[in-house]
Amino acid sequence: MKDEAGGNQRRARFQALCQSLRPDLLRFAFWLSRDRALAEDVVQESMLRAWKAQDTLLDESAAKPWLLTIIRREYARTFERKRFPTVSVDELIAQEEPMLAAVEEPDLADVRAAIMKLPDDYREPLVLQVLMGYSTAEIARELDLSGPAVLTRLHRARRQLRVACGEDTTLDPQE
């Protein structure tokens, strides 16, 4: 009886934690996959894995990076399990148009399209830094890269985005 109550309490607590982080987890999975339906599947599977492995989460304040790591692994597993048809980036952008359109802020649609076109190697560290607030060292640890490699990717990602969005890049450093 006592065990059951404890289990319910634990479940409710874990569920509340996941629900509060869910929008950010979905955003991360979306920018990783560039496909909303796939992102929802990946997050759903990741939460099941997280539930089963919750004893490994020792500090609740570290839940977000812990879940993001699970999502990255789950996303990689998705490709091991299933071969997805090759789709051009323009098709992906058209498919996700309702999400990429920003009715309240029309100046965001072109930035979103440019982010969709970034190579995975540039997009992922950028999302971790800008959206998830990771430091360079944290990104390096998560992606198993050196600090300078992370900085180079972030620098190139911003440069490509700014060029794509018509920003003045005449003062940008040459590589």
Add this chain to the structure above:
Amino acid sequence: MMDHEQYRAAVLADPHSTDAELRAHRESCTVCREFTERLLKFESRLERALRVDMLPKAAVLPFERKPRNAVRAPRRWMAIAASVLLGVAVAGGIWLTLPQQSLAADVVAHMAGEPQAWQGTEAVPDSELDNVLKDSKLRLKPDAGVVSYASSCSFRGHRVPHLVVQTPSGPVTVMVLVHESVRKPMQFDDEGYRGTIVPVPGHGSIAVLMRDLKVSGGEIERIAARVDDSIVWTR
């Protein structure tokens, strides 16, 4: 000594870096300062662009296995079931948010009782800020923005930090409510304030308010996310 190329390469990689050498270069070079200002404007656009609207299409519990790609090929019966579920979730949501609404009302009432909080724009001394934050076991990152008001206030039986932070969108009042948990972000307009209360897993919630009703709900949410990101919990 850092040159212009090195400076620009570094800020392109991390526009919010607080590195002392970068700051020193920026202060001594007008062109690089203007470059940084343009970059930060773009960075704000980038941040907003990444924050796509990801409200779940239906309330799905994390432990209930959803068939893969169900969203891709919804069947009619699933759509009906989802709409029923959504209806239940919305009805339940309204009932469950009632206590949160009273929390919002209490937050607004507290703000209205301290109008002097909005008056200053100069940073409060670090020692004063540290005193206010230490009991809540937190500190702010150096790039959190200028904190122009800091007070340890009594709120619902607890001492809570009440801050005013100067942001590019204007002054923002922040209350760190470690004793108040909310289930999900809740936006509200009341008494000329627009605000949101967002959950902080393991640390209660944060209330963020502005006195500008022209600011969109999305902008308030983004400001709240930035405030949340700028907090370092020390326990």
